[in-house]
Amino acid sequence: MTNHTNIVFEGVNKAYDDNVILHDINFEIEKGKFYTLLGPSGCGKTTILRLIAGFTDVTEGSIKINDQIVNDISPNKRKVNTIFQDYALFPHMNVFDNIAFGLSLKKLPKSEIEAKVKNALKMVQLSGYENREIREMSGGQQQRVAIARAIVNEPEVLLLDEPLSALDLKLRTDMQYELRELQRRLGITFIFVTHDQEEALAMSDWIFVMDKGKIVQSGTPVDIYDEPINRFVADFIGESNIIAGTMVEDYKVKMVGKEFECEDAGITPGERIEVVIRPEDLELTTVEKGKLVVNVDSQLFRGVHYEIIGYDKDGNEWMVHSTKKAVIGQDIGLYFTPHDIHVMRLGETEEEFDARLESYEA
Numbered sequence: 001m002t003n004h005t006n007i008v009f010e011g012v013n014k015a016y017d018d019n020v021i022l023h024d025i026n027f028e029i030e031k032g033k034f035y036t037l038l039g040p041s042g043c044g045k046t047t048i049l050r051l052i053a054g055f056t057d058v059t060e061g062s063i064k065i066n067d068q069i070v071n072d073i074s075p076n077k078r079k080v081n082t083i084f085q086d087y088a089l090f091p092h093m094n095v096f097d098n099i100a101f102g103l104s105l106k107k108l109p110k111s112e113i114e115a116k117v118k119n120a121l122k123m124v125q126l127s128g129y130e131n132r133e134i135r136e137m138s139g140g141q142q143q144r145v146a147i148a149r150a151i152v153n154e155p156e157v158l159l160l161d162e163p164l165s166a167l168d169l170k171l172r173t174d175m176q177y178e179l180r181e182l183q184r185r186l187g188i189t190f191i192f193v194t195h196d197q198e199e200a201l202a203m204s205d206w207i208f209v210m211d212k213g214k215i216v217q218s219g220t221p222v223d224i225y226d227e228p229i230n231r232f233v234a235d236f237i238g239e240s241n242i243i244a245g246t247m248v249e250d251y252k253v254k255m256v257g258k259e260f261e262c263e264d265a266g267i268t269p270g271e272r273i274e275v276v277i278r279p280e281d282l283e284l285t286t287v288e289k290g291k292l293v294v295n296v297d298s299q300l301f302r303g304v305h306y307e308i309i310g311y312d313k314d315g316n317e318w319m320v321h322s323t324k325k326a327v328i329g330q331d332i333g334l335y336f337t338p339h340d341i342h343v344m345r346l347g348e349t350e351e352e353f354d355a356r357l358e359s360y361e362a
């Protein structure tokens with residue numbers, strides 16, 4: 001552990017009565033980075049935030065903030081602030097009073113409160129909005145007031161629980177940029193919760209992918225996208241083709257009755273595996289030039305590319321993203337390189353997965 005470490009979970013379990021909802025959660029959060037907890041509804045994301053904030057207790061394990069075990073430290077003594085999904089602004093107060101609320105409770109001098117609120121408003125680009133009523137503001141502006149109210153307390157860590165999920169797509173994308181910018185400018189640790197994989201990929205320095213109360217994979221967006229650990233992650237993060245296969249030997253897999261070169265090693269020959277190929281890594285070509293042949297079943301124009309669905313001779317479904325158009329009912333060739341093939345072992349743990357990748361990657 002270094003002095004850059006902010007938050008550490010060690011063997012954290014959480015149960016309500018007999019219902020275990022977090023299983024052996026371990027992670028280290030470094031200062032000043034943008035982290036995302038990503039996973040489907042009900043996987044335990046909010047519970048992790050509540051544990052960090054101190055709104056609920058661990059059943060087992062320990063939580064450290066800045067090297068201090070905080071299991072028994074009350075929420076107001078943790079240098080952590082939370083932005084909830086519904087912002088929880090006070091509708092009967094104006095912008096200034098909403099942001100100043102926490103500082104007034106601490107009985108800071110009036111001039112200091114004013115200076116801090118002004119500064120917070122500047123950070124979220126709402127200078128001059130002090131006297132506006134909350135209900136006069138748009139969704140995006142309310143979002144920024146909620147952020148200002150949180151950062152005015154100068155937290156070391158900001159917890160954001162799906163703060164963009166109520167916004168429409170355009171505003172949501174704008175706010176993604178703004179939040180990311182704000183995090184860089186403030187240099188404080190953000191722990192952001194979302195069930196939206198595109199949002200997580202676009203915003204994060206580091207993602208924890210969760211499933212059923214466990215962290216199943218953690219890494220940079222590129223790592224997780226390029227090397228999903230299992231079918232759940234591959235399916236959840238982006239579109240993927242997942243095909244059953246067998247490891248022939250190091251750097252060679254077999255699927256759809258053919259052998260292909262790949263870049264994966266360290267797997268027992270003969271082991272049943274799954275192969276992932278991303279739709280954008282497949283190149284549409286002639287039957288002769290294709291490494292595999294599929295029969296085109298359907299096609300949609302997606303603005304930048306066509307999304308083509310076809311089936312190989314074994315009945316596997318293949319999705320291709322291509323700027324070229326296909327003809328429904330015809331056979332087409334699919335071309336890909338060894339680099340486009342990603343091999344997943346069934347039931348591999350994250351430790352095993354990381355060790356294997358390290359063993360043959362430069």
Ligand SMILES: Nc1ncnc2c1ncn2[C@@H]1O[C@H](COP(=O)(O)OP(=O)(O)O)[C@@H](O)[C@H]1O
Pocket residue numbers: 016021039040041042043044045046047048
């Ligand atoms: N106070 C509680 N009492 C009992 N069960 C709870 C409580 N809070 C959350 N849960 C359960 O824990 C699981 C995880 O919830 P949550 O952390 O809110 O998931 P997420 O934020 O990923 O959607 C869910 O099955 C939920 O029903």
Ligand SMILES: [Mg+2]
Pocket residue numbers: 045046047161
């Ligand atoms: Mg939640």
